[in-house]
Amino acid sequence: MNTRTIGAEAIAEKGWFGSHKWLILRRVSQLSILALFMLGPLAGLWLVKGNLTYSLTLDILPLTDPYVLLQSLLTGHIPEKLGLIGVAIILAFYFLAGGRVYCSWVCPVNLVTDGAAWMRGRLGIKGGAQLSRNLRYWVLAMTLVVAGASGTIAWELINPVSMLHRGLIFGLGTAWAIVLAVFLLDLFVSQKAWCGHVCPVGAFYSLLGKWSQLRVSAVKRDACNDCMDCFAVCPEPQVIRPALKGAKQNIGPVILSPNCTNCGRCIDVCSKDVFRFGLRASNKAG
Amino acid sequence: MGGSNKTPGAKQASRRRFLIDMAKSACGVGLLGGGLSLYAKQAGALPPLAIRPPGALAEPDFQGACIRCGLCVRDCPYNILELAKPEQRVATGTPYFVARNLPCEMCEDIPCVKACPTGALDHALTDINKSKMGLAVLVDHETCLNFLGLRCDVCYRICPLIDKAITLDPLHNPRTGKHAMLLPTVHSDQCTGCGKCEKACVLEEAAIKVYPIKLAKGELGHHYRLGWEEKRKAGKSLIDDQNIIDLPDRMPGPEDGK
Secondary structure (H helix, E strand, O other): OOOOOOOHHHHHHHHHHHOOHHHHHHHHHHHHHHHHHHHHHHHOOOOEEEEOOEEEEOOOEEEEOHHHHHHHHHOOOOOOHHHHHHHHHHHHHHHHHOOOHHHHHHOOHHHHHHHHHHHHHHHOOOOOOOOOOOHHHHHHHHHHHHHHHHOOOHHHHOOHHHHHHHHHHHOOOOHHHHHHHHHHHHHHHOOOHHHHHHOHHHHHHHHHOOOOOEEEEOOOHHHOOOOOHHHHHOOOHHHHHHHHHOOOOOOOOEOOOOOOOOOOHHHHHOOOOOOEEEEHHHOOOO | OOOOOOOHHHHHHHHHHHHHHHHHHHHHHHHHHHHHHHHHHHHOOOOOOOEOOOOEOOHHHHHHHOOOOOHHHHHOOOOOOEEOOOOOOOOOOOEEEOOOOOOOOOOOOOHHHHHOOOOOEOOOOOOHHHOOOOEEEEOOOOOOOOOOOOOOOHHHHHOOOEOOOEEEEEEEOOOOOOOEEEEEEEOOOOOOOOOHHHHHOOOOOOOEEEEOHHHHOOOOOOOOOOHHHHHHHHOOOOOOHHHOOOOOOOOOOOOOOO
16 A cells, blocks of 8 residues: 555645645536436426436526537537537637636546545555556547448447436436446446546547637646645646646747646646646746 | 747657547547447337327438437326437437326327427427327227127227228128127327327237237339229229230139039
8 A cells, every 4th residue: 555645745734725726616616517407307496407418407508519519510410500510619618718717627426436446545446457548539430430321429328427417317227337337447447447438428528628718737837845735646747748848948838739638637646836827828927 | 839940850750649549539539430320220129019299200300300308208298298218229318108007198289399498399390180190000900809809999989080091990790790899990190199099008018909000001002093093083994895805704604624
């Protein structure tokens, strides 16, 4: 087992709340979005109808998942007006806020895979199958090809992301088994396997957020004491190095990789307050 | 990773690793894609008793158009629709109903169609009486009470398009020799497939059922002509009576059977 816990210095420096601020905000965001969807079926309060593939809020605001809609387009179907307005709103939001904000602030599977990562740490499970970080883009391409070739939105037949969310709202059935499979994959087979290597939804949102404005920035990277806590806690640790260590090569300090989920855990876990949220435009080397 | 300052051997090794990684990803994902395609093909077959909501596109198109949001389920005032769970034989997440449990109530404003954001439920459907969710078929002539000579008539009475989609057609009852049977007869040009008849059928297992139109309907050969209709259209018989060769009728006689 680890002799020191990740973020121990930050807790000592900033207190427990100070070093879990973004994590707490993220859980609040994830759970309240889920709660908004579930208020209807559980309490009869219909603020939001539908699920993450398409929802109608207060009978006026349509929101459409662009990845599912793209697959539908590839089957040769043109959606109705509400579906198109919904997709425009979502595209604009994630284009600015960072595509993978969806992954860390909205997606219900994040709770499952974060749970697996936590348990993996507690049980001291190390190693496992080596998956390429690019695998997800292959899976993404495959789902699009299969949609076009089969004429059906095939990925939605097995997509654990929509299955879990839809299941919680409309009835889970045996979808729990698929969610459990994702949990076990992350726990035993390979670290951060689903969200960081396989999931095509995340891959799609990565591409969508390639030029996003809201980014994490290592503004005080000179203060970095190489404790490596940010690397240990980050779901996509490869994105940090160029920004944190790029001063000599005149790179950074903004994390530009679209794989960054803007989860803010690096901000929490740093005792030196190296990171904070900023804008892409503020990326001046220094 | 600048390859310029590497030795040729290291360069070769890294290229080799890159190619092997590519092959691993491509093969793994290719297998997954192949499996997914086969599963999608199986999931494309809708079981006969699962009926899509009004205005649903033909099944293959529907599965490309429906994004499984469940808005139709939410806006159905009678809560008859549900989204398929993974263990059910309907494509996961798509809406359907089973008429024997709860039939479509045929709302005049068709809220389920209006709610659909993609047009998987076709917004061109504005008159619920024109919907074609399926077609009722009196599948069992042996147990239907009207076929047994009784006056059950329940399917006929409950039909929202009574005397149009279902009529009672009299026929001589050969069993008693002196009564009539009033046979519930479905007319495919009027039936919407709402399933009220199937729900209402008093038998343990309904004798009248709603099936997908493709299963329920026969189809004449396209070259077939109905002589009596051609005669009506032409205003006269199309056969030239004068030149018809009248072959001698062969009557069974005492010589037969030798």
